[in-house]
Each structure stands twice: as structure tokens, then as C-alpha cells.
Amino acid sequence: MTQNIEAALGVTGTEGIFRSACEQVLRTMRRGRETLLTLLEAFIYDPLVDWTPDSESGYAGAVYGGDQALVSGARQSRQQLERGLTLSMFAVRMAEMKADWLANKLEVLDAIPEVELRLREWLKSHEALAGAETNLQDGHHLMALLKEAEANPQHVLYGLRSRYEEFSRVKKSVSHAKDLANARLAEIKQWHGLYLTAARVFESGQAREWRAKVNSIGALQTSVAPVIEFLSKAGQSQLATQCEHTEVELGRVISQVQGVLSNSLDLLIKYESVWVNYPADHLTTHRLSQQLMWLMSLLQDFSLNNVQMLITKSHTEAPDAAAMTHVCNVDMELHNKALQISSQSQKVYERMRGEGLNDRVVVVNAVQETSLAISSLITDHGISGVAAMTCALLNSLTQLTSARLRADKTAAGTGEGLVDLTVGGLWWLRESMVTLGGMVELVTLLTTHSPPTYPQETPVIQAISALHDVFASLHELVLNTSGIIIVEGVRLFWRGEPSVVSLATELQAVVTNAPTPLSALCQQLTTHLRLMILMMPPRHENALQEATMLHQQLIEVIERITARENNSASSSGDMNQGQMLLMGFHLLFESVETQLDQLMDAISHAPLPQPWPRVDTAREAAEIMAPLQDPALRQVLRTLLRVKKVQTIVDFFTTAYQSSPSFKKTESTSNRTRSNQFDEERLQKIVRRYASDCVSLLLLGLPSHLATHLLLLHCQKLGINVTGYIEARDVGTEGRVSLEGVVQEALECCMTRHALDPALPTSAASTLTHHLNAVRKKLLLRHWEGEAEGLRTTHQRVTDQHLAHQWWYEDILKQRVVAPPVQPTRGSILGDLRSNVSKLLALHQNVSELREKYTNFTGNVEQRLKWAAGSNPSIAKALEEFSNGVEIALNGVVELLQKTRTSTPDAKTKVKRHPLTGKVVQEHNAYALNVWRRVKVKLEGRDFDPARRATVQEQVDYTIKEATNLENLATLYEGWTPWV
Incomplete structure (x- = not known):
């Protein structure tokens, strides 16, 4: 509030009618502060409201004009006026050119694919022409070679057939050798992968974990016993006998599988205890690794020199006498x-x-x-x-x-x-x-x-x-x-x-x-x-x-x-x-x-x-x-x-x-x-x-x-x-x-x-x-x-x-028997493993057949129980016991599914929510929130003394003093937000 504004208020100045009006306005605002604060709080979360204090581009500048009044009242220089006119004309020309410019852009975009297509066709034609010219030149050379052969009966061209037949035989032999090498390479890769898998199992000690799991498997629980009496009374004694016999047979086969598995894992553990004492680099020096490396090198370079070099490498040199003596001495010392x-x-x-x-x-x-x-x-x-x-x-x-x-x-x-x-x-x-x-x-x-x-x-x-x-x-x-x-x-x-x-x-x-x-x-x-x-x-x-x-x-x-x-x-x-x-x-x-x-x-x-x-x-x-x-x-x-x-x-x-x-x-x-x-x-x-x-x-x-x-x-x-x-x-x-x-x-x-x-x-x-x-x-x-x-x-x-x-x-x-061989030998372990694998394959077939047969029988029994349960409610208990016995094999799958469900996080829980209300947290404008807080403080009368609430008269008096202070000159003309 400048001195001119204060003088325009009349003889009373800021006193009298002006002060009374200010008090009435402030009193009305304080009375309705809840409505005003609620309205402003809604604007805080409105992304369309611009709360920036910039007077030219902000919301306050758009509503109140910002400092345009001051700019229009000031005298502009000629240079500024011309610059403004030039910018205005440039904007008009841009608006006039916009439609034609966009149309031209669309035409160019439509023409580019067609130009690319024509260019590719031209390149193909050019390549075909170049090929034809090359073939023509080769034809001339061949024609000259044939004329030369007609004139010279001893020409090398007459021996082409024999040389070609020899070349065909060599090429066929090389191709056959490559096919054999590829087949051998595929086989070696398979065996090498299996050996590396076994090595990882040995290094991690998984065989002992597998044996513990196999030994922890209990006997197969009977599921037919609760319904034998019902089946006998229903005239299905043969079905009950078949179910019971199949169940006993399935349990016997499963026990055999468990025994063979346990024995196989014991053999693996024994092999592992020996394998871990092999050299640390034996995976790279193993004959499978060496053969894999040789075959890959052979397929990359099938030249005669490379083949002879690989043949030399494949022939293992016989150990010298000192090495053999050293090996025998270590064997005897052990x-x-x-x-x-x-x-x-x-x-x-x-x-x-x-x-x-x-x-x-x-x-x-x-x-x-x-x-x-x-x-x-x-x-x-x-x-x-x-x-x-x-x-x-x-x-x-x-x-x-x-x-x-x-x-x-x-x-x-x-x-x-x-x-x-x-x-x-x-x-x-x-x-x-x-x-x-x-x-x-x-x-x-x-x-x-x-x-x-x-x-x-x-x-x-x-x-x-x-x-x-x-x-x-x-x-x-x-x-x-x-x-x-x-x-x-x-x-x-x-x-x-x-x-x-x-x-x-x-x-x-x-x-x-x-x-x-x-x-x-x-x-x-x-x-x-x-x-x-x-x-x-x-x-x-x-x-x-x-x-x-x-x-x-x-x-x-x-x-x-x-x-x-x-x-x-x-x-x-x-x-x-x-x-x-x-x-x-x-x-x-x-x-x-x-x-x-x-x-x-x-x-x-x-x-x-x-x-x-x-x-x-x-x-x-x-x-x-x-x-x-x-x-x-x-x-x-x-x-x-x-x-x-x-x-x-x-x-x-x-x-x-x-x-x-x-x-x-x-x-x-x-x-x-x-x-x-x-x-x-x-x-x-x-x-x-x-x-x-x-x-x-x-x-x-x-x-x-x-x-x-x-x-x-x-x-x-x-x-x-x-x-x-x-x-x-x-x-x-x-x-x-x-x-x-x-x-x-x-x-x-x-x-x-x-x-x-x-x-x-x-x-x-x-x-x-x-x-x-x-x-x-x-x-x-x-x-x-x-x-x-x-x-x-x-x-x-x-x-x-x-x-x-x-x-x-x-x-x-084998050449020098010094110490007696330690049992078991590698051949006996591998033989026992091979025998156990054969037994497991045969037992797996039996288990599959018995399981299918057992499933059919139990399905028939369960269906009859359901029919009987509809007419006789007392059968429901027997049906429940039978169903629980049949489905016990699926407990592991159910537990696995439950673990998967519990271990997979729900996507809804990833949404950020308020800890008290549970609502989704919204983004708010920090500047607007600050304005809202200052408005609330002023409406409560705590702007100049937060410790107490000022009266309307004290707040109006404080505001008039701040407005007439020369240090705050023209502050209130920049919009209403500086007031808060």
C-alpha cells in the first residue's frame, strides 16, 4: 500500500471505513475458514492447477494479470516495439505455413518407402547385369581352352575325368570322415555333459542329501482297508481283493525301488569319496575333455597337418621307468x-x-x-x-x-x-x-x-x-x-x-x-x-x-x-x-x-x-x-x-x-x-x-x-x-x-x-x-x-x-603289481551301478503299470462309494477315509503348490497405500501444501505470534502495518499468494 493509495482513502486513511471493512472481511473469512481450507485442499491434489509464483505464466498471473498493468503503464522504447512487432509477424507466418508444411511432411513420408523399393530393384538388376558380364567373360575363357584342346591331343583337359573321379572319391571320404567326427563329437558332448553333471553332484555333496531323502520315505499307507467291509456287503469282494492285492504289490515294488535307490546312492557316495581325491585339474585333462577338444579342432581345420598333429597327441607316450617307480612307491607307501x-x-x-x-x-x-x-x-x-x-x-x-x-x-x-x-x-x-x-x-x-x-x-x-x-x-x-x-x-x-x-x-x-x-x-x-x-x-x-x-x-x-x-x-x-x-x-x-x-x-x-x-x-x-x-x-x-x-x-x-x-x-x-x-x-x-x-x-x-x-x-x-x-x-x-x-x-x-x-x-x-x-x-x-x-x-x-x-x-x-588292490575296484563299483540302473528301469516300468492299474481300481471304488453315499449317508465316513488314503500321494504336490503360492508375492501388495486409511497414496503439490498451511495459520490468527490466537482487530492492525511498511512496498500487487 503506497502513500498515494493511502491518501486516496480520504481523510481517515487506513482508519474508519477501511479498517471496519477489513475487519468485516477477515471476520467472514475466519468464520468460513473450514470451507475455504477444504476448497484449497482439493486444489492441492488437482494437477490442472498451477501454483507457481511466476506472475507471467502462473495461475495467479493468468487470473489477476500479474505485472501487465505495470508493463502497459511504462513507456516502451522504439527498439523494443520493433522487436515485438517482428516476433508477432513471425508467429503469424508460422501459423500460415503450418498446414502446407505438414502436408509436405506427409507426402515425403509416403514417398520414402516407394523410393526404397525402387532402389532395391535397381540394385538387383545391377547385380544380375554384373553376373551376366562375368559369366560371359568366363565363357570366352572356356571357349579358348576348348579350342586349345582341339589343337593339342596331349592337353590336360583330356585327363579331367580321371582327376574328377579321384577328387570325388576324396571329397566323399572327407565328407564321410566329417560325418563320423560330428557323430562322435555329439556323443562325446553328451558323455562329457553327463560327467560334468556327476562332478557337480560330487562337489556339492548332493548324493548324501538324496540318500537321506530316500531313507526318510515311509511305507505305502493302505487306502482299501476302510472300505473292504462295504465292498463285501455290496457284492464287490472281487474288486476289494483286486485293490488290496494291487496295493500290496505296489508297496512291494516301491520298497524294491527304495532299496535299489539307496544302494545306488551308497555306491555314488563311495565313488564320490574317491573322486574328490583326483587332481584338481582332472576335468580338463580327462580323456573326454581331450577328445572333445581334438574333435572340435579337427572340424575347424581338416587339413593334413592338423590331422597328423592330433594323431600324434592322441598317442599317449609310455611313462619312463622313473615315473613308474615313483607311482609304485607311492602306492606301497599308502x-x-x-x-x-x-x-x-x-x-x-x-x-x-x-x-x-x-x-x-x-x-x-x-x-x-x-x-x-x-x-x-x-x-x-x-x-x-x-x-x-x-x-x-x-x-x-x-x-x-x-x-x-x-x-x-x-x-x-x-x-x-x-x-x-x-x-x-x-x-x-x-x-x-x-x-x-x-x-x-x-x-x-x-x-x-x-x-x-x-x-x-x-x-x-x-x-x-x-x-x-x-x-x-x-x-x-x-x-x-x-x-x-x-x-x-x-x-x-x-x-x-x-x-x-x-x-x-x-x-x-x-x-x-x-x-x-x-x-x-x-x-x-x-x-x-x-x-x-x-x-x-x-x-x-x-x-x-x-x-x-x-x-x-x-x-x-x-x-x-x-x-x-x-x-x-x-x-x-x-x-x-x-x-x-x-x-x-x-x-x-x-x-x-x-x-x-x-x-x-x-x-x-x-x-x-x-x-x-x-x-x-x-x-x-x-x-x-x-x-x-x-x-x-x-x-x-x-x-x-x-x-x-x-x-x-x-x-x-x-x-x-x-x-x-x-x-x-x-x-x-x-x-x-x-x-x-x-x-x-x-x-x-x-x-x-x-x-x-x-x-x-x-x-x-x-x-x-x-x-x-x-x-x-x-x-x-x-x-x-x-x-x-x-x-x-x-x-x-x-x-x-x-x-x-x-x-x-x-x-x-x-x-x-x-x-x-x-x-x-x-x-x-x-x-x-x-x-x-x-x-x-x-x-x-x-x-x-x-x-x-x-x-x-x-x-x-x-x-x-x-x-x-x-x-x-x-x-x-597293472604292469607292476606292488601292493594288493584296495576294494572295491572301480570296475566293480561301475558294474554294480550299471546293474542297479537296469533294475531301476525295469522297476520303473512295473511301477507305472501298477500305478495305472491301482488308479483304475481305486477310481471304481470311489465311484461306487459316491453312488452309495447318495442313498446311505453312513457311507460318507468310509468315502472320506478312502479318498484321504488315495490322495495321500498328492500331498507333496499340494505342499509344493502351497509353498509356491506363499513364496510368490501378490501384485496388489506392491501398491503403496496409506498406513492408517489403506487408501492408495496420491501425489500432492508441495508448494500448494505450503500455501495451504500458511493460509490456515492466518485464518487462525497465528501469523505473527504462533503461541496465541490474535483477535480480528489485532490481525488487521498487523496487516495494515506490514502493508504500509516501505520495505514491503508493492509486494501485494504480485498476486494473492504473497499474502500468505
Whole structure:
């Protein structure tokens, strides 16, 4: 509102009539705001309404004229006027030319196809003319040749007939040879496709899934039994007999089919177990693949040179004497290896029988019975029974602690010989697992019958449990490496799997590129640790950084291999065999490291208070224990252990690769003379060395230390002052405090307090001894079963490799019989498969005939039941039972259809709908919606203060002030939308 407009309102200006009119208009609009907002909301979704604020092309400009009034009131220059006239004349000329231009366009479009047709006809005529001219020229040449032959009786043209006959014979022979080659190529392609299909089945392991499905098929359910009575009463006994006989015959044939199928799948699985040991590239070197390649090359180039080259390739060169000797040596080594493993398995079973571990049920029941005996003793004698059992538990735990300390001291004295140390025929780590299992059992019983009362007891119990978990993870590392990693790794390296070969090369590069050899790095870290313990200046601080970088490089190699093979296997959705082997091996080490971290955390919360370390078992254990309380020393130990982990992984794969015999035909003679057979004990020793290093670095003495701490806490709980007892007896250089003395003092105090009968502690000790013996047998049984299972798996692997070796070098081994052939032979398996296929084909015909016959009979029965159901409603139940029995064969199809229907998304659900109303979501104009919101705010009187609703007078006063403000000059002339 300009000053001129305000002056035109008269003397009152914006007051008086103008203000009253504004208030009346605004009051009317606010009263009818629901109608106005509803109308505007309808326009929001109207695509024909243009809400753009452009005054020249928008809806407001079209209705209100925009700024045309201002433009018409301004003076135009002559140049602008001429430009406008020129544009107007141009528009008029365009309108006049439009009709003729479109007509011309249609004529040109109609003429183009005809022109193209004429052009093609001209090209054909031109080609015919050129051909005629060429034929004419050839005719002239032939005429000259004939005249020359008439003049010369010795002309070569007179021998054309004989040469043509020879050419025809050669051409016919070549054509016949090509036909034979094409026929052979089609046959080879078919067999090659079938072989590749079988290879995919073997690689994916589908044969085992098929066998499981076949074995899960139940017997055929009878459907005629519910209606036999009805048919007999209806005079259709013969029909009932025929249905029942056909049903029995069909069930018998189906059982035969199931048996033959199961037998065939067993043969396929056996063949698969041998086939997976073939060379990784045998699909490309197979005779079918080679013949396919030769035939395709022959059909592409049927020249004499190519034929002679293919004949040369097809003639297999006889192997030299060194190669034959190498094959025979490997065959004998595999035979001897299988005999050796069988002998070891026999010794394991004899050992189990000698220790009474041949019956697992008896061993497990013995543990349960002795556990019930302990519970019965406590229940029968009440508090006295608990006290007596507590005394027995403390006495047994003291003896076990002393025995464990002696074993740890022996292990510490052997040094690197710990990897070969055996106790009672068991490897040291397995014997330690048995001892720790008994210690954990005692701690569990002690905690059950004497719950923790001191806050220090729970951390010590948790530390003992974590220590047992560390030993269990080490045992799992050794056991799974022997039963899974070595078996699978040996098989993959044996067949030359490219993924594991490249994996071994990359891991070897990590060690090769390291600035310091791993053995020297371990020696530097050991020296650095000793200097830190002696508080002397360290000399190998850079070894820590180098070891950390080496471990990080190993992790990067694992992540890179994983990422690369995930990308390459994304299409198939399966992991590569090399990746699975590496990841499985590395996860076993990660499990050990995780358990070690938990153990270190538990030990940090269970320090041994002074002066309890003066007890003999605690002092002797501290002499061989690792410095685990100091975080800096603990970090050096963990770094040293990680270096040994890297060394173990690299040595394992490098050793497996270097000793892989494989099926290399290009192997040098020097390599053939060496023993190429895998040595599982050598690979097991690599992993056992890591477990031994882990125990000797971190775990020696720790079981006795924790058990001593727990025993002293229980002694103090029984009523003696352990600290005062130790200080009173640990006097002078000869003063020593024995753990047994402390425990005996506590036991006497307990027996005196509870006034125990001398026979009760003896009975409790005897019961506990029987229970510990049963627990030890159970733990030994678990370890010997693991050993037997590992030997069985290794024997199966060696047998399959021996079969694969004999099948692959069948031609060579027929000439030199070295080891007896392994059963079954390939010919027997293929013969049995061929026989089973013939049986299946014959049974399939019988099943088809019986099914058709059975369907006809059941159709007749069902029809008679329907007739009878119409007159006798009681037949409806029999009809329903019969129909259910007949249609049971279609259940699989029905389920498949239901799965298809449920797995196929409905197209209607893809339509986007409102989550509340369910209506289809419409598109709205964002600018119009913004205008609608601002109109709503103004009609509610919240435009200048959203916190409250203004009155009509306040809103009119605010609007007049905004309109007369010079900063808002001429804003309201651009249409009505700026008002909002």
C-alpha cells in the first residue's frame, strides 16, 4: 500500500471505513475458514492447477494479470516495439505455413518407402547385369581352352575325368570322415555333459542329501482297508481283493525301488569319496575333455597337418621307468600307511579294553552312581555329612594340587621336549586335561557343599574355570587339527587344489619378507622378557614392534584372501575350499586367544594376599609361573605367543605343500626319489609345539597356584587363622610352611567343632575316591574316543587316496603289481551301478503299470462309494477315509503348490497405500501444501505470534502495518499468494 493509495482513502486513511471493512472481511473469512481450507485442499491434489509464483505464466498471473498493468503503464522504447512487432509477424507466418508444411511432411513420408523399393530393384538388376558380364567373360575363357584342346591331343583337359573321379572319391571320404567326427563329437558332448553333471553332484555333496531323502520315505499307507467291509456287503469282494492285492504289490515294488535307490546312492557316495581325491585339474585333462577338444579342432581345420598333429597327441607316450617307480612307491607307501593306522587303532581299542573303557554306558552310569552316593551320604548325615565331605574334598584337592605341581615341574624341566612328553601313555596335554577335569570336579563339589563366604573366593573359582577352558581350547585345537584340518588339508594338497596352493604361497611370502627370521625374533623376545623380569635395560625393544607388524600382516593376508574369494564366490554363494581351510584353522587359534584373555582378566582379580605366598606349593609354583601380574610382562608374553601362532600357521601350510605327493606328471626325477607321502605326525607336531609353547609360557604352575589360594581360603573358613599360622611357622632359614600342614590343621579343627565320628570322614573319603576314579575314567574315555575317531578318519582318508591313486594309475599298476588292490575296484563299483540302473528301469516300468492299474481300481471304488453315499449317508465316513488314503500321494504336490503360492508375492501388495486409511497414496503439490498451511495459520490468527490466537482487530492492525511498511512496498500487487 503506497502513500498515494493511502491518501486516496480520504481523510481517515487506513482508519474508519477501511479498517471496519477489513475487519468485516477477515471476520467472514475466519468464520468460513473450514470451507475455504477444504476448497484449497482439493486444489492441492488437482494437477490442472498451477501454483507457481511466476506472475507471467502462473495461475495467479493468468487470473489477476500479474505485472501487465505495470508493463502497459511504462513507456516502451522504439527498439523494443520493433522487436515485438517482428516476433508477432513471425508467429503469424508460422501459423500460415503450418498446414502446407505438414502436408509436405506427409507426402515425403509416403514417398520414402516407394523410393526404397525402387532402389532395391535397381540394385538387383545391377547385380544380375554384373553376373551376366562375368559369366560371359568366363565363357570366352572356356571357349579358348576348348579350342586349345582341339589343337593339342596331349592337353590336360583330356585327363579331367580321371582327376574328377579321384577328387570325388576324396571329397566323399572327407565328407564321410566329417560325418563320423560330428557323430562322435555329439556323443562325446553328451558323455562329457553327463560327467560334468556327476562332478557337480560330487562337489556339492548332493548324493548324501538324496540318500537321506530316500531313507526318510515311509511305507505305502493302505487306502482299501476302510472300505473292504462295504465292498463285501455290496457284492464287490472281487474288486476289494483286486485293490488290496494291487496295493500290496505296489508297496512291494516301491520298497524294491527304495532299496535299489539307496544302494545306488551308497555306491555314488563311495565313488564320490574317491573322486574328490583326483587332481584338481582332472576335468580338463580327462580323456573326454581331450577328445572333445581334438574333435572340435579337427572340424575347424581338416587339413593334413592338423590331422597328423592330433594323431600324434592322441598317442599317449609310455611313462619312463622313473615315473613308474615313483607311482609304485607311492602306492606301497599308502598301503603301509593304512596298515600302520589300523595297527594304531587296534592298540587304542586294546588300551580302552584294558582300562575298562570299552562300554561307554557303564562308564557314564558309574559317574552318576557315585554322584548319587555322595548326595546320599550328605542327606543321611546332615551337617556332619557336609563337614565330612568338605574334609574329604579338601584332602583330595590338596593331594591333586601337589601331584599337579610335580607334573608342572617335570614339564618345565623338559623344555622343548614337552611336545613329546607322555604320562601313562597319554600325551602330556591330554593328561593335564584329565587332571584339571578332576580338579574342576572337586572345586565344583566344594563350592556346592561349602558356598563362598569370602569375596576372594569367587574370582579364584572363576580363574580355575577359565584355566580349564584354556586347556580345553588347546585340546580342541590339537584334536580338530588332527581330525579335520589335517585330513582336509592333506586331501586338498594331494589333489593340487589351486586355492590352497596359492594360500600356502602367500603365507610363505609373509615370513620371507619379514626383516628378521621367526626363530631369531622369538629369541629376541625371550631375551627382552628376561631382561624386563631382572629389571635390566632391555636390548630388543624393536622386536615388539616387528612382532606386532608381523601378526598384522598375517591378519591382512587372511582378510584379503577372504575378501577376494568372497567376491569370486558371490555368484555361486559358496566359500572357496582354501578359504574354508584357512578360516577354520585361524578360528581355532582365535578361540585359544579369547580364552587366554578371559583367564588373564580373572587372574588380575584374584591376587594371593601376603604372607600366603610363603606356603610351599605357592612358592614352588611361583618359581615356574609366568609373570602374569605385571601388564607389561604379560603383553610381551602375548606378543611372543602371537609370533609362534604365525610360525605355526605358516609352517603347517608350507610343510603340507612341500610334502604333497599330488599327481604331478611333470615332477622332476629328484623329487620322485624322495618320500612324497604325507606324514600326519609331522603336521600334528607343528600344532602340538604351539600348544606346548602356550602352556610353558603362560600356564605352568598356575593350576597349583590357584588351587593353593582356594584351599587356604577354605582353611580360613573352617576356623583357623591362616596368616597367623604361616607367620608363626615361617621363621628362620629352615622354616617352611607346607600346604598339607595347613589343611590338616583345618581338618582337625573342623572335626573337633562338629564332633565327627572317625568312621564318617573315612566313608566320605572312600565315596569321593570312587567318584573321582569314575570321573577320571569318563574323561579318559572322551580322550580315547577322540583319538580313535581321529585315527578312523585318517584311515578313511588314506584308503580313499589309495583307491584314487590306483584308479588314476590303473594302467601302470597293472604292469607292476606292488601292493594288493584296495576294494572295491572301480570296475566293480561301475558294474554294480550299471546293474542297479537296469533294475531301476525295469522297476520303473512295473511301477507305472501298477500305478495305472491301482488308479483304475481305486477310481471304481470311489465311484461306487459316491453312488452309495447318495442313498446311505453312513457311507460318507468310509468315502472320506478312502479318498484321504488315495490322495495321500498328492500331498507333496499340494505342499509344493502351497509353498509356491506363499513364496510368490501378490501384485496388489506392491501398491503403496496409506498406513492408517489403506487408501492408495496420491501425489500432492508441495508448494500448494505450503500455501495451504500458511493460509490456515492466518485464518487462525497465528501469523505473527504462533503461541496465541490474535483477535480480528489485532490481525488487521498487523496487516495494515506490514502493508504500509516501505520495505514491503508493492509486494501485494504480485498476486494473492504473497499474502500468505
